[in-house]
Amino acid sequence: MEIVTSLFDFVLHVDRYLEAFVSNYGLWVYALLFVVIFVETGVVIMPFLPGDSLLFVVGAMCGLGLMSYPLSIALLLAAAVLGNQSNYTLGRYFGPRVFKWENSRLFNKAAFDRAHNFYERYGGITIVAARFMPFLRTFAPFVAGVAKMSRSRFTFFDVTGGALWVVGIITVGYFFGNIPFVKTHLDKIIWAMIFIPGLLVLLGSWRAQRKGKLKS
Numbered sequence: 181m182e183i184v185t186s187l188f189d190f191v192l193h194v195d196r197y198l199e200a201f202v203s204n205y206g207l208w209v210y211a212l213l214f215v216v217i218f219v220e221t222g223v224v225i226m227p228f229l230p231g232d233s234l235l236f237v238v239g240a241m242c243g244l245g246l247m248s249y250p251l252s253i254a255l256l257l258a259a260a261v262l263g264n265q266s267n268y269t270l271g272r273y274f275g276p277r278v279f280k281w282e283n284s285r286l287f288n289k290a291a292f293d294r295a296h297n298f299y300e301r302y303g304g305i306t307i308v309a310a311r312f313m314p315f316l317r318t319f320a321p322f323v324a325g326v327a328k329m330s331r332s333r334f335t336f337f338d339v340t341g342g343a344l345w346v347v348g349i350i351t352v353g354y355f356f357g358n359i360p361f362v363k364t365h366l367d368k369i370i371w372a373m374i375f376i377p378g379l380l381v382l383l384g385s386w387r388a389q390r391k392g393k394l395k396s
Contacts, residue, residue, distance in 0.1 A: 198234070198237050199241065209247065210252070213234070213238065213255065213256060214255050214258070215259075216231075217259035217346075218259040218263040219263070220317075221260050222263030222264065222265075222267045223266075223267070223318075231314065232312070232314065235345070235349040235350050236349050236350075236352065236353040237357065238256070238350055238353060239252075239351060239354040239357050240353045240354070240357025240358050240363075241357075242350065243354045243355065249350070252350060257347070260342040260346050264341075265321075265338065267318070267321040267322045267325070268321040268329075268338070270325060271321065299323075299328075303329045303334070303337070304336070307324060307334065307338060307341050308340055308344065310341070311342065311344065312345060321338070
């Protein structure tokens with residue numbers, strides 16, 4: 181329970197932790213941030229790290245001159261892209277083996293083929309959109325790998341989505357993160373960044389299911 185409380189405290193007050201780390205360790209903050217973003221996007225069992233809020237706070241600190249804006253973008257974009265590539269590779273080469281799909285009654289060839297076809301046709305949109313959705317961005321590249329979406333297609337949308345996510349949120353933080361109102365209500369903004377994308381996904385899923393029922 182104490183670990184969970186500490187995690188929530190870190191997520192909600194990431195600005196304080198990051199500022200203290202910069203003050204104490206200087207340039208080592210870039211290594212820390214690289215690892216956090218890489219792990220959050222590259223390890224399927226670590227979806228709870230504060231990706232969006234962390235990028236926003238990094239942008240705010242760049243706006244104050246405490247960190248380098250171009251260096252932050254370059255390093256964290258590399259971390260986001262490499263993280264997704266790692267997650268995709270895990271899904272492609274180890275997913276079926278872990279679940280023993282090929283030799284198990286649980287393996288449904290038709291379902292697998294549908295997943296593969298979906299990612300070949302619509303996976304690009306999924307990979308890009310998932311970047312802005314906590315939890316989903318950790319699982320989307322893994323599922324793309326399991327479904328054997330082609331590496332070249334995945335890489336294109338991985339880089340595109342990563343650039344929109346990293347550059348977009350850091351830039352928003354750079355220009356708006358130090359506005360007094362934003363700083364005062366940062367915890368609420370972080371909660372919104374966590375829950376609003378999830379609610380949009382649930383709403384979209386509900387509408388899609390409802391459409392399917394109406395058609396049937």
